[in-house]
Amino acid sequence: MNYNFDPTVLREYDIRGIIGETLGPDDARAIGRSFGTLLGRAGGKTVAVGYDGRVSSPMLEHALVEGLTASGCDVVKIGMGATPMLYYAEASSKEVDGGIQITGSHNPPNYNGFKMVFQGRPFFGADIQKLGELAAAGDWADGAGAVSSRDIMGEYVERMLEGLTGIDPAKLSSLKVGWDAGNGAAGPALEALAAKLPGEHHLLFTEVDGHFPNHHPDPTVEENLADLRTLVAEKNLDFGVAFDGDGDRIGAIDGEGRVIWGDQLLMIYAEDLLTTQGDTYQGATIIADVKASRALFDHVEQHGGKPLMWKTGHSLIKSKMKETGSPLAGEMSGHVFFADTYYGFDDALYAGIRLLAASARLGKSVTELRSAMPDMLNTPEMRFQVDEVRKFPAMAEITERLTTNPDSSVEQVNATDGVRVNTKDGWWLLRASNTQDVLVARAESDTEEGLNRLLAQIDEQLSLSGLERGESVGH
Template sequence: MQADASIFKAYDIRGIVDETLTEDVVCAVGKVLGTMALERGVDTFCIGRDGRLTGPRLSAALVEGVASTGIRVIDIGAVPTPVLYFATKHFGCGTGVAVTGSHNPPEYNGLKMMVAGVTLAAEDIQVVRRRVLEEDWRVASEPGKVDRVDVVEHYMAKALDGLKIERRLKVVADAGNGIAGPVMMRLLGQLDVEAVGLYCEPDGHFPNHHPDPSKPANLSDLIAEVKRTGADYGFALDGDGDRLGVVTKTGEIIFPDRLMMLFAADILEKHPGERIVYDVKCSRKLVDWIAEHGGVPTISPTGHSLVKGKLRETNAPFAGEMSGHLFFNDERWTGFDDGLYAALRLLEILSRAEHPSDVLAGLPNAVNTPEIQIPTKEGENKAFIERFREACRFDDAVDVIKVDGVRVEWRDGFALARASNTTPVIVVRFEGDTPEALKRVAERFTAEMRRVDPSIQIPE
């Protein structure tokens, strides 16, 4: 069996359909995953897909491959990725695949995978690749039964259970023509809220804007609609519904690490002294905030699969990462990243306030840079980070953290350099309490990068 190595990423399988990601490869991956599930004593496998145009045929290939191992398949159809995660809990199997390209361009698609309660990442995904190449899978005498089941009503009932809306608010929900729009509007329709839908009809062409709320340019239509309608605030979901972006009524973007402050404070009221997990990209302000509110800040490598692993390891009641993946793991939810559910919890918190946008805007903030990407040759990004980890010296810093790259913390700022797990770039980010602190942190850190490797080209 041939399979392009480039599609086996750190957090998922992803590629250009009919070029690097073919139906034959997806079917083969299904055979391996079905086999892995059976080896772990699992007898049921859930499959869902997002709204991409190539979703139906890739999902059909995956169902064929999984069922060929003899395992029972539950096909839940076109749903947000969090609904697939919910289905694996609902049916008690902890095993499933979302066929999704997430926020990538229309020509992409991919697979987010869980087996026996573990989200596959890093080496686990390379194991899948090796087994595909070696055709290391079971072949049953009869294919497993395939049942088509609608679990959206069950998901909605769970998501709305215990939700308390104190005051009627007006909100704009932008789904970017991703798969999450209809479910989001159905959820909001069950609540005492005035909801304005924006691009909530799934369309795999993504005709209005790219469904990636982590990029400010993709939030411009949402900001305009919030201002036009006089809404209290607005939120946006990514293409498969597992990430959340938020804007205030004045158009300020509340980045996920600030949003996590609001969720952490709320969670810690009922879970004092518990861990709150954040990824290495998040602001120092979040770290201080968690400690001030009686929690234990716990750092994780970047990547939804890796944050999920840290959540499983610590059993923390809440986790999040800078890209907008938010994980509620308390008595009300079940520990997977879910932009729709995070939007409901945000609505609950903000409904207690007379001026919701003021609550959002009042969260601690710092002066920071966007992610700076330094292109490298394939593999050189990881090689540089390894050299930098060994050779860098920051005797003037409060802390040097080497969980995922190198994060250096001073009393008034931090700097981060890490190797991207998806593209051959070094990702750098700087933050300071003031513009002066930001400038000093950036100059100090980049000087050390150049000392370790004088040839490195860092964009100004």
């Protein structure tokens, strides 16, 4: 029997679709058959399966497990929880060879999807396309795998608490922190974690609700931090932490309600890692994506680290960390990866713990750490619609022009992922999204005039390729 997926569903970093339109139980079953077949052929046998709090997730889990067992794989069901809890189940057990989390991440409630890990590595790009090829050809293994369940929440929480090992308890017990789970899948683990943390902790929206009744669970959108801001102000807390729908991306605000963006969080984590861990991580490579501020790369260098700019995308960053042995990496989108004393996957709950640890170890409040950062003027991430067939060719034309015939203001062009162009005014970025038919732009300068000149350069390059920077669209 062969099976064809809707062409929009198999994406670069994960599988994602709209329930009842492009994604349903038959798709989940086919994903299970294909993934299980690939794993079996690679010598694997056991897959951990978890799911987020969306209304459609239990239905997809049921079908996915049917598909996996029909391919001969054994399944360990870990139940509802954050994506990093599934990653933990895979990384911490020698018996588990792969993992699949059913999650719609930060997308609207009618979306859902799958994030996968395969024998300890991210499963993305060509791997995901291979699932589609196996399904289309009906090239599936047959078998009858066993199903068991495992409750790992307690073990997962205890493992995260190890992020505070060796820190003076008095420093931790003086901290006052607000947490916003946004009705996402991280809520139950957050409740269990906060109950064991030293200090004072105030929790918002930990009840899992796939309709997200309080606010949309994307902590990189400032309006979604309003409730957390109010909490931090009313209770006079040191800082606040928020999560996305499946708990793999962190957002934060300091005690004054200022947003601490993804690259600024990485500045704090990098300073902690490079300066308080003796010689262990001196000179370590710290990775950030091409959207990150120049201030971050400078900060890593100032503290003796080696900054590395890499492509946007959590799977791409995880792969680069393995290749370089980097102990720490992060993205503007709030994915942060710790591989020093943790597993190298993106876990927003653990990143929250490490923010407590950094503040205590560095002996500075999160507000002080945020205040010490240089004031850069930067645009938000601007995303504008470009026809799918045009986005990559347009980027190729722009890259070609800038590298072969740059104008005198261009000091350096980095083509790691799209183009990041340095000028005396600062830098600007233009790249094609791997997940949507959009181009993404960003610019950063020390002055308003400089920022305007950078934006004018972006517009000029777009115009030369017959495009314009239209209305910004959402994720």
